[in-house]
Amino acid sequence: xAGVTQSPTHLIKTRGQQVTLRCSPKSGHDxxxxxxxxxxxxxxxxxxxxxxxxxxxxNFPDRFSGHQFPNYSxxxxxxxxxxxxxxxxxxxxxxGIETQYFGxxxxxxxx
Amino acid sequence: ILNVEQSPxxxxxxxxxxxxxxxxxxxxxxxxxxxxxxxxxxxxxALFVMTLNGDEKKKGRISATLNTKExxxxxxxxxxxxxxxxxxxxxxxxxxxxxxxxxxxxxxLVKP
Numbered sequence: 001x002a003g004v005t006q007s008p009t010h011l012i013k014t015r016g017q018q019v020t021l022r023c024s025p026k027s028g029h030d031x032x033x034x035x036x037x038x039x040x041x042x043x044x045x046x047x048x049x050x051x052x053x054x055x056x057x058x059n060f061p062d063r064f065s066g067h068q069f070p071n072y073s074x075x076x077x078x079x080x081x082x083x084x085x086x087x088x089x090x091x092x093x094x095x096g097i098e099t100q101y102f103g104x105x106x107x108x109x110x111x
Numbered sequence: 112i113l114n115v116e117q118s119p120x121x122x123x124x125x126x127x128x129x130x131x132x133x134x135x136x137x138x139x140x141x142x143x144x145x146x147x148x149x150x151x152x153x154x155x156x157a158l159f160v161m162t163l164n165g166d167e168k169k170k171g172r173i174s175a176t177l178n179t180k181e182x183x184x185x186x187x188x189x190x191x192x193x194x195x196x197x198x199x200x201x202x203x204x205x206x207x208x209x210x211x212x213x214x215x216x217x218x219x220l221v222k223p
Binding site: 003004033035040041042043044045048056058090092098099100101102103104105 | 115117145147153154155157160200202209210211212213214215216
């Protein structure tokens with residue numbers, strides 16, 4: 001079992017650009033959540049996908065959008081990048097309140 | 112806004128010593144509390160899922176307790192080892208399948 005995988009591992013973009021991050025959940029998991037972790041803070045919830053629909057959303061602007069595919073993998077898209085979007089983006093998969101398993105994250109740097 | 116607080120923010124521990132730290136959360140609408148260990152350059156690793164008031168969980172030298180009535184959980188490390196150096200995160204769930212709301216973490220450094 002490969003666990004939760006994310007790609008790419010690192011990414012450098014400039015302000016105003018768009019970025020797509022990808023996540024493959026752990027085998028058997030149907031729920032994918034995305035989190036943003038800024039330096040020195042705990043991860044902040046962006047949104048959660050279940051059965052290809054956004055089930056819940058945190059306090060993030062509409063520039064942050066996502067998608068879940070029939071195979072449960074997911075994408076996080078961020079448009080019109082700002083310097084403040086520089087962070088580690090974590091994907092987690094799970095089922096219900098069971099332990100959520102995290103991927104290694106994608107580190108995004110916006111210049 | 113849901114506030115999950117962890118204290119202290121960081122902790123230096125001598126190898127062999129025991130230590131503990133706190134996760135505080137609003138006691139209303141509690142559903143579950145997760146503890147994670149996050150080593151540098153790795154994925155956060157799940158330690159415990161705690162759901163019932165009075166829960167005590169143990170994994171090796173690490174244990175945790177839960178008090179949902181007063182809104183706190185303690186994590187204990189017995190006989191700290193250098194490999195215990197990591198950031199320990201707690202995260203609250205308010206309802207089934209809901210999002211994790213994380214605290215800021217406690218960074219533990221165990222010195223040989």
